Each structure stands twice: as structure tokens, then as C-alpha cells.
Amino acid sequence: MRTLGRLHLITDTRSGRDTLAVVAAALRAGFDVVQVRPEDHVTDREAYDLTVRILAMCRELDRICLVNDRLHIALAAGADGGHVGADDLPVAAARRILGPHAILGATARNPETARQAVADGASYLGVGPAFATTTKAGLPDAIGPAGVGAVAAAVPVPIVAIGGVTAQNARQLYSAGAHAVAVVGAVSGAADPYTAAKEFLA
Numbered sequence: 634m635r636t637l638g639r640l641h642l643i644t645d646t647r648s649g650r651d652t653l654a655v656v657a658a659a660l661r662a663g664f665d666v667v668q669v670r671p672e673d674h675v676t677d678r679e680a681y682d683l684t685v686r687i688l689a690m691c692r693e694l695d696r697i698c699l700v701n702d703r704l705h706i707a708l709a710a711g712a713d714g715g716h717v718g719a720d721d722l723p724v725a726a727a728r729r730i731l732g733p734h735a736i737l738g739a740t741a742r743n744p745e746t747a748r749q750a751v752a753d754g755a756s757y758l759g760v761g762p763a764f765a766t767t768t769k770a771g772l773p774d775a776i777g778p779a780g781v782g783a784v785a786a787a788v789p790v791p792i793v794a795i796g797g798v799t800a801q802n803a804r805q806l807y808s809a810g811a812h813a814v815a816v817v818g819a820v821s822g823a824a825d826p827y828t829a830a831k832e833f834l835a
């Protein structure tokens with residue numbers, strides 16, 4: 634399996650954002666992984682078309698492309714894997730669908746759920762919200778770098794810290810044990826996504 638990179642861009646398909654332009658900027662800046670995360674109202678056809686285009690951009694630069702929630706789209710497009718959380722298919726079912734070699738991420742906020750997700754076949758864990766975020770509603774309180782570190786200490790797979798991650802606070806998460814950070818707003822919401830993405834590389 635390919636090594637999971639340390640900077641993940643998660644797409645923001647909310648209206649007003651040019652998703653492909655943001656992805657291009659982040660990849661050019663050096664982000665390693667793009668997770669396609671269509672909003673719930675986006676149709677499967679639109680999500681598939683978006684995934685195919687983003688996957689082509691990733692392939693050109695030898696970067697990884699994952700699909701959030703909609704594993705049939707990951708498979709149909711030929712993406713590298715997918716990510717599931719508590720409202721999605723169970724991790725074991727997701728693993729059966731994607732097969733033994735695909736990258737499969739699962740959301741975990743504490744060591745118990747983390748251990749279970751790994752036992753069920755997760756190859757990395759998305760852990761958060763690390764910090765407060767307005768990008769996703771209804772999340773529990775932020776767990777901070779210490780909460781991310783507690784999960785990292787409990788499992789042998791890479792931890793991807795998510796939620797309120799900025800170029801300024803990412804270092805705290807890596808220091809706590811995160812292998813990678815996943816970013817939505819700090820890049821997609823920036824006036825200049827390329828410059829914002831480059832700041833993560835610094």
C-alpha cells in the first residue's frame with residue numbers, strides 16, 4: 634500500500650467555491666492526498682464526475698485520491714480508497730466493499746472506537762475535531778492535541794487530525810502524534826488557496 638501523505642485536502646463543494654481550482658492549487662503547493670467530500674445534496678452523478686476529474690489531477694502528480702462516504706463512487710472512479718464515519722457504512726462492511734488493498738479511513742474520537750475501527754479494517758483514522766470548526770455542524774467539543782495524541786498512542790495506524798486545522802496549529806497536532814492533518818476551510822476558504830496551502834508546507 635502507498636504511504637499516506639501528511640497533508641490532506643478535503644474538498645469543499647459548497648456553492649461559491651471553485652472546487653477544482655482549489656484542488657489544483659493545493660496539489661501544486663504540495664498537498665499529498667485529496668479527499669473528495671461532496672455535500673449531501675450533490676447527486677451521485679455530479680459526485681462521480683467531480684471524482685473522475687480530481688482523480689486525474691492526482692494521478693498526474695502521483696498523489697492519493699479518496700472519496701468520503703460514497704464508496705461506490707470510489708470504486709467506480711478507480712480512486713485509491715474511501716473514508717467512513719459513524720453515519721456511514723460500518724468499517725468492516727466498507728472494507729469488504731473496497732477490498733483488502735484499498736486505503737480505508739474511519740473517524741474515531743477516542744481510543745476505544747479507534748481500536749475497534751482498526752480491528753474492523755481501517756488503514757488510517759480521521760481524529761477530531763481537533764479544534765473548533767464551523768465547516769461541519771453538530772460535532773462534539775474539540776478534543777485538542779491531547780485527545781489526538783491519546784488516539785495515536787492507542788493504535789498502530791496513521792492518525793489524520795481534522796477540524797479547525799490551520800498552518801499555525803498543525804505543528805501541535807504533529808507533535809502530539811498525528812501523522813497527517815486534513816484541512817477544509819484553511820485552504821478552500823482562503824482568498825488565495827495556493828498561498829494558504831503553501832503555508833502548511835513551510
Ligand SMILES: Cc1ncc(COP(=O)(O)OP(=O)(O)O)c(N)n1
Pocket residue numbers: 641643668670701702716717718719720721738739740758759760769793795815
Ligand atoms: C480524514 C477525515 N477524518 C474525519 C472525517 C469525517 O468523517 P465523518 O465523521 O463521516 O463526517 P463527514 O465528513 O462524512 O461529514 C473525514 N471526512 N475525513
Ligand SMILES: Cc1ncsc1CCOP(=O)(O)O
Pocket residue numbers: 761762765766767768769772795796797798815816817818819
Ligand atoms: C468533516 C469534518 N469532520 C470533523 S471536523 C470536519 C470539518 C473540518 O473542516 P475545517 O478544516 O474547515 O475545520
Ligand SMILES: [Mg+2]
Pocket residue numbers: 701702716717718719720721
Ligand atoms: Mg461520513
